[in-house]
Amino acid sequence: MKPYFHRTTSAAPLALFRIAFGLMLFGSIVRFWSKGWISELYINPRFFFPFYGFEFVKPLGHNTYVVFAICGLSALLVAVGLFYRLAITSLFLSFTYIELIDKSTYLNHYYFTSMICLLLIVLPAHAYFSVDAYRNRTLLSDQVPAWCVDSLRLFVSILYVYAGLAKLNSDWLLHAQPLRIWLPAHNDLPILGFLFNYSWIPYAFSWFGCLYDLSIPFLLWNRRTRPWAYAAVVGFHGLTALLFPIGMFPYIMIVTALIFFSDDFHITVLRRIGSWLQMPAHFLRPHRSFTYQPIAGQTIRSLLAIFFVIQFLFPFRYLLYPGELFWTEQGYRFSWRVMLMEKAGYAQFTVSDDRGNRTIVNNTEFLTPLQEKMMSTQPDMLLQYAHMLRDYYAQHGFHDPHVYVDSYVALNGRLGKPLVDSTIDLAREQDTFAPKSWITSLDDKIYGF
Amino acid sequence: MRQFSWRKIGTIGAIVLAIWACSTSGDTDSPTPTPPTDQAGADRKAMLTNIADNIILPSYANFKGKLDAMLTKADAFTAKPDKTTLADFRQAWIDAYTEWQKVELFDVGPGEKHTIRNFFNIYPTNVTGIEDYIAAGSGTFETPLSYSRQGFPALDYLLNGLGTTDDAILARYTTATDAAKRIAYLKRLTGQMNTIFTAVYGEWTGGYRDTFINCTSLDAGCSTSKLVNGYVLHYERYIRSGKIGIPSGAMTNGTANPETIESLYKKDLSLTLAKVAHQAVVDFFNGKSVKTGQEGPGLKTYLNSLGAKDSRTGSSLSDIINQQFTTSANQLNALKPVLYDDIKTNNTAVVQVYNEMQKAVRMLKVDMTTAMSITITYTDNDGD
Numbered sequence: 001m002k003p004y005f006h007r008t009t010s011a012a013p014l015a016l017f018r019i020a021f022g023l024m025l026f027g028s029i030v031r032f033w034s035k036g037w038i039s040e041l042y043i044n045p046r047f048f049f050p051f052y053g054f055e056f057v058k059p060l061g062h063n064t065y066v067v068f069a070i071c072g073l074s075a076l077l078v079a080v081g082l083f084y085r086l087a088i089t090s091l092f093l094s095f096t097y098i099e100l101i102d103k104s105t106y107l108n109h110y111y112f113t114s115m116i117c118l119l120l121i122v123l124p125a126h127a128y129f130s131v132d133a134y135r136n137r138t139l140l141s142d143q144v145p146a147w148c149v150d151s152l153r154l155f156v157s158i159l160y161v162y163a164g165l166a167k168l169n170s171d172w173l174l175h176a177q178p179l180r181i182w183l184p185a186h187n188d189l190p191i192l193g194f195l196f197n198y199s200w201i202p203y204a205f206s207w208f209g210c211l212y213d214l215s216i217p218f219l220l221w222n223r224r225t226r227p228w229a230y231a232a233v234v235g236f237h238g239l240t241a242l243l244f245p246i247g248m249f250p251y252i253m254i255v256t257a258l259i260f261f262s263d264d265f266h267i268t269v270l271r272r273i274g275s276w277l278q279m280p281a282h283f284l285r286p287h288r289s290f291t292y293q294p295i296a297g298q299t300i301r302s303l304l305a306i307f308f309v310i311q312f313l314f315p316f317r318y319l320l321y322p323g324e325l326f327w328t329e330q331g332y333r334f335s336w337r338v339m340l341m342e343k344a345g346y347a348q349f350t351v352s353d354d355r356g357n358r359t360i361v362n363n364t365e366f367l368t369p370l371q372e373k374m375m376s377t378q379p380d381m382l383l384q385y386a387h388m389l390r391d392y393y394a395q396h397g398f399h400d401p402h403v404y405v406d407s408y409v410a411l412n413g414r415l416g417k418p419l420v421d422s423t424i425d426l427a428r429e430q431d432t433f434a435p436k437s438w439i440t441s442l443d444d445k446i447y448g449f
Numbered sequence: 450m451r452q453f454s455w456r457k458i459g460t461i462g463a464i465v466l467a468i469w470a471c472s473t474s475g476d477t478d479s480p481t482p483t484p485p486t487d488q489a490g491a492d493r494k495a496m497l498t499n500i501a502d503n504i505i506l507p508s509y510a511n512f513k514g515k516l517d518a519m520l521t522k523a524d525a526f527t528a529k530p531d532k533t534t535l536a537d538f539r540q541a542w543i544d545a546y547t548e549w550q551k552v553e554l555f556d557v558g559p560g561e562k563h564t565i566r567n568f569f570n571i572y573p574t575n576v577t578g579i580e581d582y583i584a585a586g587s588g589t590f591e592t593p594l595s596y597s598r599q600g601f602p603a604l605d606y607l608l609n610g611l612g613t614t615d616d617a618i619l620a621r622y623t624t625a626t627d628a629a630k631r632i633a634y635l636k637r638l639t640g641q642m643n644t645i646f647t648a649v650y651g652e653w654t655g656g657y658r659d660t661f662i663n664c665t666s667l668d669a670g671c672s673t674s675k676l677v678n679g680y681v682l683h684y685e686r687y688i689r690s691g692k693i694g695i696p697s698g699a700m701t702n703g704t705a706n707p708e709t710i711e712s713l714y715k716k717d718l719s720l721t722l723a724k725v726a727h728q729a730v731v732d733f734f735n736g737k738s739v740k741t742g743q744e745g746p747g748l749k750t751y752l753n754s755l756g757a758k759d760s761r762t763g764s765s766l767s768d769i770i771n772q773q774f775t776t777s778a779n780q781l782n783a784l785k786p787v788l789y790d791d792i793k794t795n796n797t798a799v800v801q802v803y804n805e806m807q808k809a810v811r812m813l814k815v816d817m818t819t820a821m822s823i824t825i826t827y828t829d830n831d832g833d
Contacts, residue, residue: 180756181755181819181820181822182822184491184754184755184822185667185821185822185823186666186667187491187492187493188493188494188665188666197491197754199756342819342822343819344815344818344819344825345815346810346811346814346815358703359701360700360701369826373824373825408811408815409815410815410816410819413757413760413819413820414760415759415760415761415766415769415816416811416812416815416816416819444760
């Protein structure tokens with residue numbers, strides 16, 4: 001038996017994944033564009049919420065359309081495998097840039113997409129069934145190192161398992177929150193709807209969802225359980241698509257899970273497409289193995305090791321912060337915490353100075369409804385917004401303004417309470433990785449991860 | 450084996466898709482199983498039906514009665530302006546304005562489509578604008594700028610604000626050089642109110658009621674979400690801010706601004722209007738029938754069926770909201786009859802009303818909507 005890093009496997013899973021991923025991303029970009037979200041989310045807003053450390057990412061005004069066009073074109077090029085390295089790199093950069101413009105549009109599956117793009121930059125997804133391979137026969141291979149395909153599988157597994165771990169908490173398992181709030185909202189659905197009036201249903205959904213996330217990668221990886229696991233993937237994500245406004249996420253996961261299927265499955269699919277397109281046999285069966293240059297291979301494996309160490313550790317950074325994670329959201333993002341909270345809030349800012357100026361801020365003057373909704377429940381955004389207000393009013397007649405917030409936030413069915421100490425002048429507080437002492441305590445304990 | 454798994458996957462996928470397709474087909478003829486009894490309050494169709502048939506429609510019918518009566522008195526006054534017809538018109542105006550407070554909160558369906566509030570109750574009224582329109586003998590009533598030149602606040606000015614005595618006011622309609630133009634303006638004003646309300650009421654009685662009760666989803670475009678959004682907005686912006694917060698200065702830099710109260714020229718009416726509007730909001734929350742006074746399915750029963758409560762004390766959210774309503778109402782009742790004077794001499798008490806109402810706003814806007822899984826879609830523009 002060869003050592004793991006010398007083992008090869010069919011290139012078909014990687015190639016089919018590249019095609020499906022590229023097409024799906026292209027579809028998402030078209031969908032995003034056609035819904036008018038580019039201007040609504042990235043051009044019209046007056047203020048943006050950059051990520052900590054990425055403040056250099058600026059909104060681009062109407063050039064945002066150019067970035068989206070580059071992103072869409074890159075996705076298509078990735079799908080067909082033309083100028084692959086360039087295309088996947090520009091896809092990663094353009095997509096990530098867009099997502100970094102404004103925190104209020106943060107979604108876990110955008111982060112997932114970015115990270116998959118990053119992985120694909122170093123993987124030979126264009127070695128088989130691509131235009132590049134068609135034009136360059138020294139690239140064309142139907143075998144790739146096994147770790148190339150496995151690293152994608154590993155990443156998807158991390159997503160599921162961490163999403164499952166995050167559900168191991170008392171709100172989710174013992175109180176069926178937030179599904180207890182979300183499911184009755186659908187009690188008028190035909191056929192299924194009446195179920196959502198039963199109080200045990202949210203518990204059933206919660207427990208099933210948790211077990212699903214924790215076990216699905218292993219069930220997909222195992223050949224015997226795979227067909228049933230995939231049916232569960234389709235059923236589970238289909239149901240979430242039906243019940244919750246989560247856009248493309250379910251479809252991305254349904255397609256992504258195909259990466260776990262056997263080599264034979266992918267070979268069959270690609271050969272059928274190939275024979276339908278009347279591709280030459282030597283293109284479909286080159287009988288050749290893709291190999292990295294030794295140094296390149298070594299470097300890439302080291303980079304992947306670093307990547308996965310970070311992926312393993314990063315979601316646990318919340319342990320370094322005091323207070324309740326769901327309340328303070330310190331270390332909440334980029335951790336595969338999906339659909340865990342029903343959080344709603346209200347934030348009324350008062351700006352004043354020592355010369356008798358005082359005003360209550362009209363949030364709609366500065367923020368879109370989406371931004372206001374996100375800002376009112378997330379402490380780091382509250383602070384960013386307070387700083388925007390400080391700078392704005394400093395330029396509009398206020399001398400060294402103070403900014404206070406009267407906030408009120410409800411989390412997972414708890415009664416609302418202030419999220420921020422209303423006596424703290426947020427204009428004087430800095431955003432850092434250090435714990436934010438001005439966040440109030442939830443005064444309740446959520447047990448578990 | 451390969452072929453086998455492939456086929457198996459296909460079959461399973463097809464079954465799942467079939468189930469999914471059936472469940473999304475929107476087949477309304479299928480028999481709906483009876484929900485468990487303790488969850489009956491979660492039936493949104495029953496709630497919407499009660500709200501439409503026992504609250505919104507009868508409230509509109511009551512308002513129509515008062516509005517029609519006012520229009521009759523307006524005709525009598527414009528035909529023959531004298532002390533009697535003026536007194537009659539004023540009383541009918543008071544009755545209609547008071548009744549209006551019980552329908553302004555229905556910002557859903559035809560009311561929302563026609564933006565009826567804009568044509569009935571935007572204040573402070575624009576005296577200069579009104580006089581411009583009177584002098585010109587024309588002017589549109591359809592633009593946002595014109596909203597403050599019409600409706601009940603404009604009538605307030607024209608009935609109560611033209612002079613310090615009744616004789617002085619009557620003179621503006623009889624002997625003044627622009628008397629005819631002023632009378633013509635009154636006619637246009639009341640005609641406009643009639644047109645807008647007739648359109649809204651006509652749509653409600655002409656089929657919208659069925660649309661309303663059958664749009665049971667909680668999506669932003671459907672009845673419950675629109676109703677709740679309009680309701681919370683009404684309480685926040687038009688009761689808390691409009692009637693109390695802005696005049697008392699609680700919303701701005703603390704400087705009282707009594708000239709911005711509702712019914713500025715009939716100063717002993719402002720507080721009554723605020724109380725009636727507040728009570729209408731409370732009754733609506735409790736699903737109280739306008740016809741019988743009995744409580745039926747409404748926001749309260751819906752919240753109860755969802756089990757929304759304070760987990761520490763066990764008290765239900767609906768009780769907590771009702772307690773806060775009571776506290777606000779008590780503060781309101783503690784004010785002296787003339788709100789204008791209170792703002793000038795006893796503003797702390799008025800600001801106190803605002804503070805209590807603000808607590809209710811948070812409960813409605815955050816606690817209630819989050820428990821119902823309704824998204825607040827309106828954008829508040831407090832502080833303008």
